[in-house]
Amino acid sequence: xxxxxxxxxxxxxxxxxxxxxxxxxxxxxxxxxxxxxxxxxxxxxxxxxxxxxxxxxxxxxxxxxxxxxxxxxxxxxxxxxxxxxxxxxxxxxxxxxxxxxxxxxxxxxxxxxxxxxxxxxxxxxxxxxxxxxxxxxxxxxxxxxxxxxxxxxxxxxxxxxxxxxxxxxxxxxxxxxxxxxxxxxxxxxxxxxxxxxxxxxxxxxxxxxxxxxxxxxxxxxxxxxxxxxxxxxxxxxxxxxxxxxxxxxxxxxxxxxxxxxxxxxxxxxxxxxxxxxxxxxxxxxxxxxxxxxxxxxxxxxxxxxxxxxxxxxxxxxxxxxxxxxxxxxxxxxxxxxxxxxxxxxxxxxxxxxxxxxxxxxxxxxxxxxxxxxxxxxxxxxxx
Amino acid sequence: xxxxxxxxxxxxxxxxxxxxxxxxxxxxxxxxxxxxxxxxxxxxxxxxxxxxxxxxxxxxxxxxxxxxxxxxxxxxxxxxxxxxxxxxxxxxxxxxxxxxxxxxxxxxxxxxxxxxxxxxxxxxxxxxxxxxxxxxxxxxxxxxxxxxxxxxxxxxxxxxxxxxxxxxxxxxxxxxxxxxxxxxxxxxxxxxxxxxxxxxxxxxxxxxxxxxxxxxxxxxxxxxxxxxxxxxxxxxxxxxxxxxxxxxxxxxxxxxxxxxxxxxxxxxxxxxxxxxxxxxxxxxxxxxxxxxxxxxxxxxxxxxxxxxxxxxxxxxxxxxxxxxxxxxxxxxxxxxxxxxxxxxxxxxxxxxxxxxxxxxx
Numbered sequence: 152x153x154x155x156x157x158x159x160x161x162x163x164x165x166x167x168x169x170x171x172x173x174x175x176x177x178x179x180x181x182x183x184x185x186x187x188x189x190x191x192x193x194x195x196x197x198x199x200x201x202x203x204x205x206x207x208x209x210x211x212x213x214x215x216x217x218x219x220x221x222x223x224x225x226x227x228x229x230x231x232x233x234x235x236x237x238x239x240x241x242x243x244x245x246x247x248x249x250x251x252x253x254x255x256x257x258x259x260x261x262x263x264x265x266x267x268x269x270x271x272x273x274x275x276x277x278x279x280x281x282x283x284x285x286x287x288x289x290x291x292x293x294x295x296x297x298x299x300x301x302x303x304x305x306x307x308x309x310x311x312x313x314x315x316x317x318x319x320x321x322x323x324x325x326x327x328x329x330x331x332x333x334x335x336x337x338x339x340x341x342x343x344x345x346x347x348x349x350x351x352x353x354x355x356x357x358x359x360x361x362x363x364x365x366x367x368x369x370x371x372x373x374x375x376x377x378x379x380x381x382x383x384x385x386x387x388x389x390x391x392x393x394x395x396x397x398x399x400x401x402x403x404x405x406x407x408x409x410x411x412x413x414x415x416x417x418x419x420x421x422x423x424x425x426x427x428x429x430x431x432x433x434x435x436x437x438x439x440x441x442x443x444x445x446x447x448x449x450x451x452x453x454x455x456x457x458x459x460x461x462x463x464x465x466x467x468x469x470x471x472x473x474x475x476x477x478x479x480x481x482x483x484x485x486x487x488x489x490x491x492x493x494x495x496x497x498x499x500x501x502x503x504x505x506x507x508x509x510x511x512x513x514x515x516x517x518x519x520x521x522x523x524x525x526x527x528x529x530x531x532x533x534x
Numbered sequence: 535x536x537x538x539x540x541x542x543x544x545x546x547x548x549x550x551x552x553x554x555x556x557x558x559x560x561x562x563x564x565x566x567x568x569x570x571x572x573x574x575x576x577x578x579x580x581x582x583x584x585x586x587x588x589x590x591x592x593x594x595x596x597x598x599x600x601x602x603x604x605x606x607x608x609x610x611x612x613x614x615x616x617x618x619x620x621x622x623x624x625x626x627x628x629x630x631x632x633x634x635x636x637x638x639x640x641x642x643x644x645x646x647x648x649x650x651x652x653x654x655x656x657x658x659x660x661x662x663x664x665x666x667x668x669x670x671x672x673x674x675x676x677x678x679x680x681x682x683x684x685x686x687x688x689x690x691x692x693x694x695x696x697x698x699x700x701x702x703x704x705x706x707x708x709x710x711x712x713x714x715x716x717x718x719x720x721x722x723x724x725x726x727x728x729x730x731x732x733x734x735x736x737x738x739x740x741x742x743x744x745x746x747x748x749x750x751x752x753x754x755x756x757x758x759x760x761x762x763x764x765x766x767x768x769x770x771x772x773x774x775x776x777x778x779x780x781x782x783x784x785x786x787x788x789x790x791x792x793x794x795x796x797x798x799x800x801x802x803x804x805x806x807x808x809x810x811x812x813x814x815x816x817x818x819x820x821x822x823x824x825x826x827x828x829x830x831x832x833x834x835x836x837x838x839x840x841x842x843x844x845x846x847x848x849x850x851x852x853x854x855x856x857x858x859x860x861x862x863x864x865x866x867x868x869x870x871x872x873x874x875x876x877x878x879x880x881x882x883x884x885x886x887x888x889x890x891x892x893x894x895x
Contacts, residue, residue, distance in 0.1 A: 152543070152604055153536045154819050160535060219535045412895060426895050436886040439893055440813070440834045447537070447812035454537040468805045517794070523804055524797035528777050531792040 154450070156223075163216070164223045170200060171231045179234050183356075187313055190237040194268035197236060203266045204242055211250055211262050218453045225399030229406065240309065241265035241272030243396075245318055248335070252376035252384050261316070261337070273314035275305040275338065275362060276385065283518045285320075286329045286382060290364060292321040292336065299323070299369045301338065305362035307512075311347045312360060314340045319369075320381045333381030337373040344368065354504045397449035397469030404442045404476060407502070411435065411484045414499075418487050425487045434483055441476045445469060467527060471519040474509035481506040537815070539608065547608045549585075554616035557581065560864045566619040567725035567867060572693045573619040583651020588625050591756070592633055596641050598649040603756050603818040607763035611814070614767025617867050619726040621654045621690035623764065627757045628655030628698045634753035635706055635745030644696045644708055656694040657757070658685035658732055659879075667884040668754075673701040680714070681707055681739040684731065689878075691717050691730035699739065704750065707739040714738065724874035726867055752821060755832035758879040759817045762835045765843030765875045766810045772868045773803040776850035783855075796853055803846045810835070810842040830892040837885035843872035 156164065176193050179186045197203045205224045207213020216224065236242060246265045249257050264270035281288040290303025301321055311317070317338040324332035338345070344367030349357035376384035412435060415425040425431045449469050484499040485492035492500050510516040524530040539547065557578065566573050582588065591606040592598025606626070613622065625648055632645040632655075647653040659668050662684040673683045681699060691697065697715070699707045709715060714737035722729040745753075777800050780791030790796045817835035820828040847869040851858040858865045876882065 152539060152815065152819055154816065154824075156535055412893070415895070432890040432895050433883065433886050435895060436837075436889040436893070439889060440838050440886070441809075443816075443834055444809040444813055444838060447816050448809055450535065450537045451808075451812050451815075454535070458538060468808060472805060472809075517798070520798040520801040521794070523801040524791070524794075528797075528800055528804060530777065530780060530797045530800060531789050533792045533794065533797075 156219075160217075160219055160223060163220045164227060167202065167224065167227050168231070170202065171227060171233055174200070175231060175233060187237060190234050191268045191271075193234045194236040194238060198267045203236065203268075204246060207246060207250065207262075207266075211246075211258060212266050218457050222398040222449070222453055225396065226402045229399050229402035232406075236268070237313075238265055238268045238271050240274050240318075241270070241316075244274065245272040245316070248318065248375060248384060248387060251387055252335075252380075256372070257337075257375065264315075270315040271310055271313045272316045272318065273308050273311045273340070275308060275317045275319035275364075277307045278304055279306050283515055285385070286333070288320060288322065288333070290319070290321045291325065292323050292334060292369070294323075294371075295368075297371050299336065299371065301336070301344070301364050301367045301369060303364050305364065306350070306359075308347075308360045308362045309358055311340065311362055312349065316340065317345075317362070320385050323378055323381075327379070330382045331379060333385070334378050335375045335381040335384040336369045337375060338364075338367060338369050339373075342367055353507065354501060397445065397452070397473065400469070400473045400477075401442055401446040401449065404445070404473065404480065407477070407480055407484075408435075408439060408442060411480060411487065411499075414484065415487050418489070420487075420489075431483070431487060434479075438476060438480050438483065441472070441479075445472050445476060448472070467519070467523055470514060471510075471516050471523075474506075474516055477509050478506045537812075539604075543605060543608055546605055547612060550609050550612035551615070553581075553585065554612055554618055558616045558618040560617075560867075563617050563619060563726065563867055564864065570619075571719075571728075572621075572690070573726060573728045574621060574693075578620065579651065579654070582620060582622055587622055588629065588651040589649030591626070592629050592645065592649040596633060596649055597646040598629070598633075602822040603759065604815065604822060606756065606760055607814055607818040610760040610763035611767035611770075611811070614764035614871070615771045617726055617768060617771070617871055621656070621693050623727075623760060624656035624690035624694060625651075625654050626760065627657045628694070628696055630753040630756050631657060631698045631706055631750070632708070632742065634749040635742035636708070637742070637744040640708055640740060640742060640744065644710075648696060653695045654690065654693045655696040655698070656688055656690045657698045657700065658688045658691070659700045660685060660687045662686045662731070668700070668880050669704065671700045671702060671704075673699065674705075675701070675707070675739060675741075676736070679738060679740075680736040681709065681734045682736050683734050685734070686729075686731045687720065688730050688732055689727050691732055692719060692728055697732070698742070699734075704747075706742040706750065708742055709734070709737050709739050712737070722874065724867075724870040726871050727874065748825075751829060752825070754879075755817070755829060756821055758836040758885070759814060759821065759832045761875050761879050762810070762817070762839035763814045765839040765872055766807065766814055768868050768872045768875070769803070769807045769810065769839075769843050769846035772847040772850035772865065772872075773800065773807055775865065775868075776800055776803065776853040779854055790853070799849055799853060803849055806842040806846055810839040813838045830889060833885040833888035833892065836880060837882045837889065840876035840882040840885070844869075844876045847872045 179189050204213035205216040206221045209215045249261050278288050292299040292301045317340050319336045319338040320333050322332050323334040344365050346363040348361045350359045351357050418425040420428050481503040485503045488499050586599045589598030590601050594600035629648040648655045676682050695711050697709050714735050716733040718731045720729040720731050780796050781789050783790050813835040817831040820831040857863050
C-alpha cells in the first residue's frame with residue numbers, strides 16, 4: 152500500500168499543472184453563447200498541446216494515460232478552476248465507443264474532430280417515456296435503401312443546439328425483445344428532420360434540450376457496433392466509467408467546501424460566527440469527512456481496476472455518494488446564509504437548486520442502489 | 535499510487551480470517567461472552583500470543599514484531615469480523631502507549647512482557663464520572679510516586695496486570711496491579727469486552743516520561759484507528775448477515791431482498807462499510823508514512839467508523855426483523871460491540887470536533 156504518487160505520476164502532474172498555469176484562459180464570459188465558444192477555444196488550446204483525450208490510446212490522438220493519471224488530470228483541471236472542455240460527451244463517451252466498436256473508417260472520420268472540438272457531440276438516449284428504463288425506448292429507425300429513417304423524441308440532451316453528432320439509440324426491430332431490437336447510430340444533427348428545443352431548468356438556465364426527430368435520415372455506415380447491438384454498445388458507453396470522474400467531482404466538492412467554510416467564518420451567527428456554532432461545525436466536519444471518504448473510495452476503486460481489470464465495489468458507489476454530499480453541502484450553505492438565501496441571486500441559492508439534479512442526472516440514486524444491490528451484493532431482482 | 539494491501543498484508547489477513555473462523559465460531563463467542571468471567575481462556579490467549587499479535591506493532595527492539603499500523607488494522611478488522619472476545623486490543627493499547635512514552639527501564643519492565651503476551655495490559659482513560667471526551671481526564675498524582683482516585687469503564691482490567699493510566703493534561707502513568715489497586719467488574723453493554731472500575735488508593739505509579747506530545751498523540755491515534763478497524767469488521771459481518779437473510783427470508787411470496795426498501799438499505803450498508811474501510815486504511819497508512827496528515831486521517835476514520843459500525847449493525851437488525859431482536863440470535867453481540875466501540879477512544883462527535891479544528895474551522 153502506497154498512497155503517494157509514483158515518480159511518473161508526479162511528473163505527469165507537475166507537467167500538467169505547469170501547463171495549465173501558463174495557459175489558463177481566465178474566467179469565462181457571462182453569456183451562454185460566449186461561454187460555449189470560450190470553452191471550445193479552450194479545448195482547442197488543450198488539444199494543440201496534446202492534453203485532450205488523455206485516456207484515449209496514443210494511436211487515436213490521445214495520451215494513453217493510466218487510470219491514476221486520468222484521475223490526476225480531472226483533479227488538476229478542477230483544482231486550477233480551468234474551464235470544462237466543450238466536447239465533454241464526445242471525449243468521455245462518443246470517442247471511447249467509436250474506439251471500442253467502430254470501424255477503421257469511422258475512427259478516421261470522427262475521432263480527430265472530437266478531440267479538437269471542431270465537432271461537438273450530444274447523446275440521444277433518454278426519452279420522455281424511457282428514463283431509468285432506458286431499454287424501453289420507442290424512437291424508431293426504419294431501413295430505406297442505404298439509409299435509415301428515424302422518428303421519435305429524445306430528452307435531457309445536453310448541448311444538442313451546439314452538436315454536430317448525436318449518439319442515438321433507436322429501435323430497429325420492434326418484434327425483438329426490448330434489449331435486442333436496438334441499434335446505435337451517429338446522427339447528423341444539422342438536418343431538417345431534427346428540431347432542438349431548450350428545456351429550462353429550475354435554476355432558470357437551459358443546459359439540456361428536447362430533441363424532436365421527424366424522418367431524419369442516417370446513412371447505414373453510421374451504425375456503430377452493428378445492427379441490433381445498440382444495447383451492448385450503449386452499455387459500454389455507460390460502463391466506460393470515466394475513471395477520473397469521482398475524483399474530479401470530489402475536487403469540486405472540496406472547493407465548494409472551502410468556500411462554505413470561508414463563508415461560515417464570516418457569517419454572523421447567534422452573536423458569534425457560524426463557524427463557531429457547534430452544530431454547524433459538526434455538520435461541516437462530517438461533510439469534510441464524507442468528501443474524503445468519496446476520494447479514498449475512488450482511489451481504492453482505481454487500484455482495483457488497475458490490478459484486477461474490473462473496478463472494485465467501491466467504484467460503483469461514487470456517483471450516488473457524491474450526489475448525497477453535494478446536496479447536503481448546498482443545503483447547509485443556505486442554512487449558514489440564513490434569510491439571505493431567500494434572495495434568488497445568491498451563489499448558494501443557485502448551488503442548492505442545481506444540486507437537486509445530482510441524484511437524477513447520469514443515473515438516479517435509486518437505480519444506482521438497485522445496481523449495487525443486484526450486481527455487487529447479489530440480491531434478487533425485483534422484476 | 536497503490537491503495538491496496540500488499541501480498542504480506544493479504545497473507546496476514548487470510549491467516550487471521552482462517553484462524554479466527556476456526557477458533558471463534560459464534561457459539562464460542564456466545565459462550566465466552568456469557569459464561570467466561572474474563573471473556574477468554576488462557577489457552578486462547580496463549581494462541582494469540584504465539585501468533586505474535588500482542589506485539590504486532592511493537593518495535594522489534596522491545597520484543598515485538600515491528601510491523602506497521604496497516605498490519606495492525608488488518609488484524610483488528612478480522613477480530614471485529616469474528617467479534618472475538620479477547621484482551622488483545624486492551625493489551626495492544628497499553629503497549630502502544632508504552633512504546634510511545636516509556637523510558638528504557640519501563641519498556642524493559644512492562645512493554646517487553648506485553649509484546650510477548652506474557653502479561654495482559656490495558657489503559658484506564660475515564661474518570662468517575664467520565665467527561666465527555668477522553669481528553670478531559672482530571673486524575674492527578676497526590677505526590678510523585680502514587681495515584682489515588684477512581685477510573686471507570688476500563689476494559690479487561692480483570693485480567694490486566696499492567697495498566698497505563700491517563701491523567702490530567704494527558705499525562706500517563708504505569709501502574710501494576712497490586713494491593714493498592716482494587717478492581718471491580720462493571721456490567722457492560724458489550725458482553726464481549728469486559729469492563730471494570732479501578733479504585734486507586736495510593737497506588738505506586740511510574741510516570742511515562744520517555745516520549746513527547748507527538749509520539750503520544752500518535753499512539754492514541756493508532757488506538758482509535760485500530761478500534762475503528764474493529765468496527766469495520768463488525769459492520770462487514772453484520773452486512774453479510776443482512777444480505778444473506780434478505781436472500782433467504784420470504785414474505786409475500788418473494789425474498790425480502792427483492793424489495794427496494796430492503797435492498798437499498800443493504801446498498802447503504804455497503805457504502806458505509808467500504809467508506810469506513812477506506813478511511814481506516816488511509817489513517818493507518820498515514821500513521822506509518824505521513825505524520826503530517828495522520829492526526830486528521832485518524833480522527834476522520836474513528837468518526838466515520840463509529841457511526842458506520844452502529845448504523846450498519848442496527849440496520850442489519852431491522853432487516854432481520856423480530857428474530858434479530860432476540861437474545862438467541864447472534865446479531866446483538868455485533869450491535870453491542872459496535873455501539874461500545876463507537877463510544878470508546880473518543881466518540882464520533884469528539885473526533886468530528888478534532889476534524890473541525892484541524893481543517894481550520
